[in-house]
Amino acid sequence: MNTKDIYLVDLNPTKGAEINKARPCIIVSNDDVGVLPLKIVVPLIGYKEHHNKSWLVKIEPTKNTGLSKDSTADPMHIRSVSHDRILKKIGYIDDSTYLKLKDAIKVVLDLQYA
Numbered sequence: 001m002n003t004k005d006i007y008l009v010d011l012n013p014t015k016g017a018e019i020n021k022a023r024p025c026i027i028v029s030n031d032d033v034g035v036l037p038l039k040i041v042v043p044l045i046g047y048k049e050h051h052n053k054s055w056l057v058k059i060e061p062t063k064n065t066g067l068s069k070d071s072t073a074d075p076m077h078i079r080s081v082s083h084d085r086i087l088k089k090i091g092y093i094d095d096s097t098y099l100k101l102k103d104a105i106k107v108v109l110d111l112q113y114a
Helices: 094-106
Strands: 005-012 022-027 038-045 058-059 072-073 081-084 084-093
Touching: 005 038, 058 094
Parallel strands: none
Antiparallel strands: 005 022, 005 084, 022 038, 038 072, 038 081, 058 072
16 A cells, blocks of 8 residues: 555545545555554545536546546545555556645645645
8 A cells, every 4th residue: 555556445434524435545645654554545536527626636547547437536535544444456646646636635734835
């Protein structure tokens, strides 16, 4: 499990408006940080035309991503998950997409100028 990998992750149980069910997530935690069996992930949702916000990143289905449809990485739902929730590897994103995702995370966490 490494940064930029896409895994199917069981996000249940959830509360309120949290993204739920088993869904693809991109691992964004630093591979060299942490001693607990946790990973920080950004969940993917189905892509919609109105997803043209600065904090949303379109992820296209390719051989590398392993996705079957256009998806959106939504850093508003970034969270840490136990390794027990991580089910199976689907694919990975390329460096260019990962840089876009890092920028989107900076927007959500208000780290643009940090």
